[in-house]
Amino acid sequence: MTETSRELVIVGVDSAAFAPLLEILEERKTVQPAQLRLLEEEEGVADPQVFANRSIPVQSLEKFTFAPEQVVIVLKSGEAALAAMAAAEASGAWILDGADNTRGDESVTLVHPLLNMAEIGRAERRVLALPGAGAAMVAEALAPLRDQLQAVEVILNQPVSALGKGAVDAMAAQTARMFNGQEAEIDSAIGHRLAFNHLSSSEALLASGHNLSELALVHDLRRLLGEEIALDASINTASVFHGQLANVRAILKEDADLEQVGALLRNGARLKMSERPSAEEAVGGEETLIGRVRQSLINVRQVNFCAASDNLRRDLAMNCALIVHLLLKNH
Incomplete structure (x- = not known):
């Protein structure tokens, strides 16, 4: 064939x-x-x-x-x-x-x-x-550091398009109504307005306080990066149509060497360094933007950085x- x-x-x-x-x-x-x-x-x-x-x-x-x-x-x-x-x-x-x-x-x-x-x-x-798009982006961003990772916490700011085309259409309609001085309808499934809002969770919460998408993000990252890395995640929904941005907190096995971490990230496949990554900058691109790489003020083994990408086109x-x-x- x-x-x-x-x-x-x-x-x-x-x-x-x-x-x-x-x-x-x-x-x-x-x-x-x-x-x-x-x-x-x-x-x-x-x-x-x-x-x-x-x-x-x-x-x-x-x-x-x-x-x-x-x-x-x-x-x-x-x-x-x-x-x-x-x-x-x-x-x-x-x-x-x-x-x-x-x-x-x-x-x-x-x-x-x-x-x-x-x-x-x-x-x-x-x-x-x-x-999932968030897991795909974060796993790719962490891949150059995988051998050094002990624990990772991800705070993902996902766009409305992560919720599906229906949510994109709903936010567009809400935005139009608000610009015309009308009251925007609240999505009954989400329980909040999507337009001009920032949601701590777009889903019902489980007994642990996480939502199902957060546990799915952790599950995907474990399968891609390895079961030995401790993981936690939060997913917020930002009032933007496309483009995702994650704040990543990575605890390494040894004290963080920022020069080495930066070099590894710069050489990562499909990663591009950016001083201040934004979702808007990432939309339409074929790379994950990485920036704001810094050592934590709380833990000398912790490195914090930001990752942004086009959730639909790229991831x-x-x-x-x-x-x-x-x-x-x-x-």
């Missing part, structure tokens, strides 16, 4: 990550238009999509027949997505879960294209999962495209 005879199937055209993924697939010529299949739950709910100057129809997920020569990207969650994944796996296709459908399933291989791509060859099943779409390229070429 040749690479060009394979098909790439994307489930979830209405996902926030779909547009940047399609853009990257076209830029990198990962597939030809004839190889691309787009699916949504119901036929006719999404308009045809333009890819490489070709119009690609959006087909019905329920009517679609999966096949072993396909690589299936799942960008949406829910019962229909789970049913599609089960059907695709039964057919022998490769599946890449980009929507946390397989969260907690240890038989699914978590893959970061820079950190553990070789795990694909050892996968128990033909089902792979992408780490989801680009990582997804890199994995898909390998699957189409070698698996």
